[in-house]
Amino acid sequence: MQDAERIAAQAVEHHRREPSQLLQILIETQDGIGHLPPASLTRIADLLDLPRSRVEGVAGFYSFLHMEPVGRYRILFSDNIIDRMLGSRGLMESLCRLLEVAPGEVSADGAVSVDTTSCTGMGDQGPAILVNGLAVTRLDEARVERIASLVRAGTPLADWPADYLHVDDNIRRRGALLGEDFVPGAALQAAMARGRQGWLEEVRISGLRGRGGAGFTTAVKWMACRDAPGADKVVVCNADEGEPGTFKDRVLLASQAERIFEGMTLAAWATGARQGLLYLRGEYRYLLKHLRAVLALRRAAGLLGARILGEGGFDFDIDIHLGAGAYVCGEETALLESLEGKRGTPRIRPPFPVTHGYLGRPTVVNNVETLAKTTLIAVQGGAAFAATGTPQSTGTKLLSISGDCAYPGVYEYPFGVTIEHVLEDCGAHDPQVVQVGGASGVTIAGHEFHRRIAFEDVPTAGAFMVFDGRRDPFEMARNFVHFFAHESCGFCTPCRVGTALLKGYMDKLASGKGAKMDLADIEWLDRLLKNASHCGLGSSAPNPVIDTLIKFRPAYERRLVSLDFKPAFDLDAALETARRMTGRDDPAAHLDWREEV
Amino acid sequence: MSDSIGMPRVRVATTSLAGCFGCHMSFLDMDERLLELAKVVEFDRSPLTDIKHCGPCDIGLIEGGVCNAENVHVLREFRRNCKTLVAVGACAINGGLPAQRNHLDLGDCLQQVYVKRDGIEEGGVPDDPELPLLLDRVHPIHEVVRVDYFIPGCPPSGDAIWKFLTDLIGGRTPRLAHPLLRFD
Numbered sequence: 001m002q003d004a005e006r007i008a009a010q011a012v013e014h015h016r017r018e019p020s021q022l023l024q025i026l027i028e029t030q031d032g033i034g035h036l037p038p039a040s041l042t043r044i045a046d047l048l049d050l051p052r053s054r055v056e057g058v059a060g061f062y063s064f065l066h067m068e069p070v071g072r073y074r075i076l077f078s079d080n081i082i083d084r085m086l087g088s089r090g091l092m093e094s095l096c097r098l099l100e101v102a103p104g105e106v107s108a109d110g111a112v113s114v115d116t117t118s119c120t121g122m123g124d125q126g127p128a129i130l131v132n133g134l135a136v137t138r139l140d141e142a143r144v145e146r147i148a149s150l151v152r153a154g155t156p157l158a159d160w161p162a163d164y165l166h167v168d169d170n171i172r173r174r175g176a177l178l179g180e181d182f183v184p185g186a187a188l189q190a191a192m193a194r195g196r197q198g199w200l201e202e203v204r205i206s207g208l209r210g211r212g213g214a215g216f217t218t219a220v221k222w223m224a225c226r227d228a229p230g231a232d233k234v235v236v237c238n239a240d241e242g243e244p245g246t247f248k249d250r251v252l253l254a255s256q257a258e259r260i261f262e263g264m265t266l267a268a269w270a271t272g273a274r275q276g277l278l279y280l281r282g283e284y285r286y287l288l289k290h291l292r293a294v295l296a297l298r299r300a301a302g303l304l305g306a307r308i309l310g311e312g313g314f315d316f317d318i319d320i321h322l323g324a325g326a327y328v329c330g331e332e333t334a335l336l337e338s339l340e341g342k343r344g345t346p347r348i349r350p351p352f353p354v355t356h357g358y359l360g361r362p363t364v365v366n367n368v369e370t371l372a373k374t375t376l377i378a379v380q381g382g383a384a385f386a387a388t389g390t391p392q393s394t395g396t397k398l399l400s401i402s403g404d405c406a407y408p409g410v411y412e413y414p415f416g417v418t419i420e421h422v423l424e425d426c427g428a429h430d431p432q433v434v435q436v437g438g439a440s441g442v443t444i445a446g447h448e449f450h451r452r453i454a455f456e457d458v459p460t461a462g463a464f465m466v467f468d469g470r471r472d473p474f475e476m477a478r479n480f481v482h483f484f485a486h487e488s489c490g491f492c493t494p495c496r497v498g499t500a501l502l503k504g505y506m507d508k509l510a511s512g513k514g515a516k517m518d519l520a521d522i523e524w525l526d527r528l529l530k531n532a533s534h535c536g537l538g539s540s541a542p543n544p545v546i547d548t549l550i551k552f553r554p555a556y557e558r559r560l561v562s563l564d565f566k567p568a569f570d571l572d573a574a575l576e577t578a579r580r581m582t583g584r585d586d587p588a589a590h591l592d593w594r595e596e597v
Numbered sequence: 598m599s600d601s602i603g604m605p606r607v608r609v610a611t612t613s614l615a616g617c618f619g620c621h622m623s624f625l626d627m628d629e630r631l632l633e634l635a636k637v638v639e640f641d642r643s644p645l646t647d648i649k650h651c652g653p654c655d656i657g658l659i660e661g662g663v664c665n666a667e668n669v670h671v672l673r674e675f676r677r678n679c680k681t682l683v684a685v686g687a688c689a690i691n692g693g694l695p696a697q698r699n700h701l702d703l704g705d706c707l708q709q710v711y712v713k714r715d716g717i718e719e720g721g722v723p724d725d726p727e728l729p730l731l732l733d734r735v736h737p738i739h740e741v742v743r744v745d746y747f748i749p750g751c752p753p754s755g756d757a758i759w760k761f762l763t764d765l766i767g768g769r770t771p772r773l774a775h776p777l778l779r780f781d
Contacts, residue, residue: 517743565676565743567736571669574732577703582724589730591669597676597742 007032008040012047019048020359022341026059027282027322035066061343061489062324063117064133064282071106071113073151076130080119080244081479082402082465088127091144092116098148112151118327118483119244120283123402123465124170124409132157134286136164167286169251170409173425175396176376176388177256177369178412184258185303187378191266192311200226200270203374205382207394212238212330212367213437213461215393218374221364224354226271228362233273235264235316236358236365238335240281242327243438244483245463248398249368251410253280253287256372257294261318263371265303266378267364268316276318277358279335282325291320327487328537332365334489345491346535369398369462389415393454401426403466413453420449422464430468433552438463439480440540443473443547473552474559477544478506484541495538498529502542508568509559515566519556523549563596607766608654610641610679614668615695615735616661618644619752620686624658626755634759637766641678651678656765659744660685660752662692663736667729676742681765684744685758687751687780689737696735703733746771749780 011028015021022044029040036059045052059065077083077092092103096114101107104115122128125137134157136147143164150160157165171178191199204219225233237260241249252260264276280288295318298304308314321339323329329338333347336358357363373395377385386394393415399422402408406427413422423431434444436453437460444451444458451458467476485499505522508514526542526549533539549556571591579589613621621644627634642651651657657679663669676682687693698706712720738744748761757777764771 515743567741569736569740571732571741574734575666575730577733578707578730581704581707581722582730584724584726584730586726588666588726591666595673597673 004029004033004037004040005043008043009047012044017047019050020339020341022048022050022055022058023062023324023338024321024341026055026062026065027324030065034072035069038067041067058341058343062282062326064325069106069110071101071111072154073112074130074132075112075114075147075151076117076120077115078118078120078122078126078128078130079116079479080123080126080483081476082123082245083119083126083128084479085403085467085471086127088139091127091139091141094141095144095148098145099151111154117283117325118242118487121241121247121250121281122167123245123247123400125168126402130283131160133282134165135167135283136160137167165286167250167254168409169255171251171255171412172401172407172409173411173413175412175414176385177259177372177396177398178410180376182256182259182262182375184262184298184301185309187259187262187375188265188269188303188309191269191378192309192314196269196272199266199378202377202382203270206377206385207382207392208370208373208377208385209393209455210367211369211373211397211461213243213459215455215459218366218370221354221366222267222270224352225273225362225364228355230362231272232275232361233268233271234358234361234363235267235271235273235276236332236335236339236353236363237264237276237278237368237371238330238332238365239284239368240279240323240330240335241284241368242281242330242487243440243461243463244480245402245435245438245465246400246461247402248400248410248462250284250287252368252372252398253284253291257291258298259372259375260368261294261298262303263366263374264318265308265316266374267366267371269314271362271364273364274315274317276316277339278318278320279323279329279339280320281323281329285322288320288322295320326489327483328489328535331535331537334535335365336363343489345489346537348534367461390452390454390456392456397453397460398462399453399460399464400462401464401466404428404431404468404471405466415454416452418450418452419444419458422453423449423466426466428466428468431466432469432471433467433473433476435465435467435476435544436460436463438465439483440536440543443477443544443551445551472555473548474506474509474555477548478510480544481506481541484537488537488541492532492534492538494528494532495534495541498525498533498538499541501525502529502545504568506545509556511568512559512561513566513568514556514560515563516560517565518560519549566596606637606639607656608641608652609638609643609656609658609762610651610654610675611643611645611658612660612671612675613644614659614661614671614689614738615664616686616688616693618660620660620689621645623686623750623752623755624758627759628755630755630759634762638762651675654679655681656762657682658685659683659689659738662688662695663732663738663741664695665729665731669732669741672738672742681745682742683746683748683761683765684738685748686753687749690739690747690749692735692737693751696737699734703731707731748773749778751781753777 008029011025045055106113127139208218209215306315326344329344334344338344353363399411485503488499490496529542642648657675711722761771
């Protein structure tokens with residue numbers, strides 16, 4: 001236990017006793033101990049002069065932080081519908097059987113625990129798992145057997161076969177961003193030559209809109225931050241790519257890190273920010289070393305730090321913060337809370353981050369892809385950027401394509417591309433449903449495949465999941481509903497309770513106990529979630545249900561028994577204990593389901 | 598409420614399942630308005646009339662959750678006969694106090710009460726067929742039948758019940774606003 005306190009104290013010192021670093025301190029402490037025992041939390045609270053409840057509140061919020069011991073090997077199966085379609089459930093059963101451990105529990109010898117987690121962003125190379133936070137891809141029975149023996153032998157993760165821990169980029173179609181070579185510093189030089197105002201003007205001309213889903217005009221955001229009172233402005237890169245089915249930011253972080261960091265520096269040039277933060281989702285932790293190396297290279301090249309490219313007064317540097325498994329932190333204000341070392345509870349807007357962001361300072365929060373795109377604008381000019389795409393959606397969009405298609409991976413298209421065009425390119429032979437924009441996105445049925453990817457028609461942050469005729473749209477929606485119920489931050493009642501109730505109804509239907517009344521209740525819950533939730537997580541949680549109920553209603557109706565109402569549980573079975581205790585079996589000791597009304 | 602001579606009176610049935618009759622007491626708290634109500638309402642099965650079985654009704658008011666087989670039969674009888682079924686009070690809506698046993702195993706409970714308890718010499722779980730068997734868990738009524746409306750409160754006040762019923766009978770969607778809408 002003294003050891004735990006020592007490790008905790010080291011982590012606190014390492015982060016300069018800074019309370020806003022609490023999440024990073026907890027992650028580091030857990031890395032050293034394996035979990036977060038009570039003594040470590042007490043020590044951290046003492047040293048940071050925070051209430052212990054605040055520290056425990058943060059530790060309890062993030063699903064990758066554990067206050068109870070977990071296995072020395074902690075194996076988490078990505079539980080997105082795409083991983084399931086690739087067989088993740090069967091593989092998880094196999095692994096549990098081989099390791100003699102029940103899902104969700106720690107093996108008797110403390111060696112291993114196996115559980116599920118939300119989408120890990122490996123839809124193009126699943127089924128995927130995380131082993132002690134690192135991604136292992138393309139699982140099959142052979143890999144599962146090998147992993148079981150590696151775990152049993154206690155082989156350190158560093159000595160596992162390198163190809164197990166290899167993550168492919170799978171870039172299938174290159175456009176303006178992925179197709180062109182990039183010389184680090186070139187975009188900065190071009191933007192600095194235009195001056196701060198001239199550079200912002202180019203961004204305005206480009207029409208660039210945020211690639212994280214909401215599509216807010218980047219130049220407007222930057223100008224608002226620049227003009228906000230307060231000298232200590234901040235640029236935040238949102239790399240908390242948690243939307244199920246999306247992984248294009250992962251590929252950008254792996255292959256275009258220079259562009260991303262240069263984009264952040266370009267934002268700093270426009271706004272006058274001196275501090276940059278990149279929030280990396282915990283699932284992408286394997287990229288941390290690479291990203292830090294790129295940052296070091298850029299510092300050495302004078303592209304970060306004091307007097308960037310020799311320009312007096314242009315000082316800017318970037319830190320990387322790790323997330324710890326919370327989807328809601330992708331919402332920009334929850335992300336800011338998390339960056340400040342708090343629970344990822346979304347803030348009430350306004351005020352918006354551009355005036356009151358990180359630690360109350362004016363803050364620009366941009367998506368990874370948005371920032372990378374700004375380097376194109378700097379080099380080619382805003383007009384050239386706006387020449388592709390559609391009037392309201394300029395430039396290109398990266399799509400993360402997965403599911404029932406021959407060539408899953410990342411595709412870069414000019415905005416305005418039709419869904420059927422994309423389906424043909426990715427080799428989807430019998431597409432029935434496309435889920436665009438992830439679990440919170442839009443369900444597209446066959447008769448809509450002529451629609452276009454653009455803010456004017458089908459907007460998306462980049463997920464594009466393909467389902468063929470073998471798949472059941474109801475099961476897709478149910479998987480997403482489970483996801484939202486798990487990821488609800490618990491702050492507001494409509495979302496915390498509403499997602500749990502919706503999950504209960506979907507499970508009731510799945511177990512063959514649905515009735516017409518349930519569909520009416522589901523539709524009522526959908527409206528309640530949409531209208532009463534505190535943030536976008538709750539209001540978009542019913543989207544897959546709303547869309548599939550409209551477009552695939554028979555998938556629900558065929559699960560209904562032809563009753564007005566049907567209990568979710570077996571009433572007669574509920575009397576079994578009492579029957580046994582009393583030894584009775586007379587007619588009054590039974591409840592006939594045929595009498596249900 | 599207007600006098601409605603010549604109009605068919607609204608038939609109302611009430612019952613208490615796994616409840617404490619507190620909601621019925623609250624019903625009586627409508628006081629002199631009961632006379633007003635009696636002009637437009639006729640009671641069917643209810644502790645107020647001692648009618649044992651329910652006939653076709655307009656409104657059924659259910660107090661209490663579902664803890665045993667008899668509750669299930671009574672609830673089904675109400676659902677079959679009532680056009681509009683209303684869950685009245687915390688126990689009907691959430692299981693309430695009786696549902697506190699839900700985190701205990703029913704077998705352990707019966708053992709503890711009828712067999713192992715201090716002072717019991719020849720214990721045994723009562724097995725008379727007259728006694729309804731207990732369900733393993735206590736359920737809110739909407740988990741057993743379809744329910745149309747809910748009046749929260751433990752108990753809901755006489756004012757809340759009056760407001761709800763006059764809305765319903767008057768053809769208005771019942772609406773309990775603050776301070777009538779409360780859960781304690």
